[in-house]
Amino acid sequence: MIGLFLSLLSWIGLSPVPLAASLIGTTEPALKLLISIILGYPLGIIYNKYVKEYKEYRNIYFIVTGLDIAFYNFGLSFYHNLIPAIVIYLSTKVLGPGKNNAIVTFIFNMTYLLIGYIMTESEEYDITWTMPHCVLTLKLIALSFDLWDGKKMLKFEKLSENNKKTALESTPQFLELIGFVYFPACFLVGPIFSFRRYLDFISDKFPVDKEAHTLEDQAMKRLIQGLSYLIAFQVGISVFDIKYMLSDDFWETSIIYRHFYSGLWAHFALYKYISCWLLTEASCIRFGMSYNGKKKTEMGEVSQWDACNNIKLMRFEGATKFQHYIDSFNCNTNHFAAEYIYKRLRFLGNRNLSQFFTLFFLALWHGTRSGYYMTFFNEFIIMYMEKELESIISKTEIYNKLWNSNAKYLLYVLLKTYTIVFMGWSLIPFDAKVFSKWWRIYASLYFSGFILFLPWGFVYKPALIKGIKMLSPSQ
The missing domain is CATH 1.10.287 (Helix Hairpins)
Structure with a gap:
């Protein structure tokens, strides 16, 4: 109940958090968030030393400590995170663990989250109840699909190997579900994990x-x-x-x-x-x-x-193309997007279209500000160019010769510079959020990213292919 104690100190004016925040140059909500994240470590020690041996109290421990952290950070607004959990519990009971339940869960959670953004979002970096709620939204959407996959498994329908690992053949018990929602180590900022993993954890399978x-x-x-x-x-x-x-x-x-x-x-x-x-x-x-x-x-x-x-720290720090950033950064969210959005859009019959809608979902999941949509549009055009460019030049003799000579060190420096510079260009709208701000910064950069990436398909690609043919007439 550390969160409740710190909240009481704040109410009576004795909390050291405001002073500490001003000393280190941050905001009080940000410092409270950091304290809460770090609290997960000693809570893990306490769990394994004193709570774990009492199986009937495990979920209760997670619920109490998670609610304590939620109350400390968001006050009475913590109830927002409880509502979707109750809704999916009831909808699964009423509709059953199938397609209709997955659709209702998806629509309800995304609608609730977007309304929350509209109510709380500003031009600054906000730390409100929507922060854990965006993590919770993915967890519950994934849970509804895992329940649906479990129903498919019982009917002997084909599932991918990844889906088999997360599919659920029985519906969650209420305390298990709430413990899963408020698990204190990652309730606030993730990472997300499957309900199947949570069950394996509390069942001593690890x-x-x-x-x-x-x-x-x-x-x-x-x-x-x-x-x-x-x-x-x-x-x-x-x-x-x-x-x-x-x-x-x-x-x-x-x-x-x-x-x-x-x-x-x-x-x-x-x-x-x-x-x-x-x-x-x-x-x-x-x-x-x-x-x-x-x-x-x-x-x-x-x-x-x-x-x-x-x-993945080494992949992130050594990135020489944007695919490395995607592979290494926010891995669990990317896994969710791949498994529960991208792959389930196969019916569109077009990979680029599936990728576009997946990125649109991720932008919508982050909020309503234009900067989020611009950032994920940037990712789309950059990856579109990178994949095609690499596919073309990797087949050329000169490309392979350069990477097998001392010139590879120069190439590494050039590619590293490219990724750092244009990661900045890509991320500016995400942090600036509103159009007037990120457009001003883009103007100061002379819209270089648009000039580099947007004309790829109809200007640079044809010219590159023509140039390669001229240099290698036998190919």
Whole structure:
């Protein structure tokens, strides 16, 4: 009940949070969020040491601690996160675990979330009840599809291997469902995981006791990494600030400087999310939720604790194309989008169309501001160009010769520069949110991203193919 205690201190004017927030240069809601995220780690220790042995109290522990965190951050608004859980419980009872239930759950949760955005969204970075609610929306939509898949499995219908791993053959019990919703390690900012994983966890299917030493080491490693990225974020935003990019002074610098500045700003801005995900992953590991089977090594089989991993650090930091960012950043949300949106749009019969609607869903899931839609449109046009460009040039002799010579180091530097610079260009609308702000910054960059990516299909691609044919007439 730490959250309730801190709330009481705030009500009587004795909370140290406002002063601490001003000292480190952040807002009170942001510091409360950070405190709550870090709380997941000791709550995991307490669970394994004192609560786990009492099976009948496990769900209750998650519910009480999760509600405590929710109340501390959002006050009485925490009830918003409870309503969709009750609705899916009742709709599953009434409609059954099938197609109709999945449709109702999808529409209800997205509508509830969008109404919440309309009621609470501003031009700034908001920390309101909609933050955990957007995570909850994906969890409940996935749950409804997993129930539907379970019904298909009982009818011996074909399912993909991934769907078989998450399909549910029985409906959730109420306490299990609420415990799943308020699981304290990742209630606020994710990562999301399937209800099937939650059931396996509380049913002791993960070797938490046998692998206690490995679990503790992995959890501590992620905790240290999370705190390190948090420090890097604080240092980075003290140097690179989007408010400066909106100023007249920014226009007076060189165009090259503006591009590099926006790229480095974006890189450090993403550390905010990375640090949160590393800290929540540390808590998930400490609870024992993150078990991911065993892998063979030279030392024999070892347990993996990366099932709740939401960021692949080496892939992210070494990215030389935007596919690397997609593969490494917000992995669980990307997995959700692939499994529950993209693959279920097969009936459209067009991959680009399926990708477009998947990205539109993700933009809608983030909010109603134009910046979100511009950001995911950027992702669409960049990936469209990258995939086709790589497919074309990877077949050429000169491309392979360059990567097999010392020129590969220069190519790496060029590609790394490209990804950093244009990740900045892509992310500007997401952070600026409103049209007037991100359009102003795009104007200062002379709309370079649009010039590079938009004409690909009808200008650059034909010219490239023609040039390759001229250089390699035998091909």
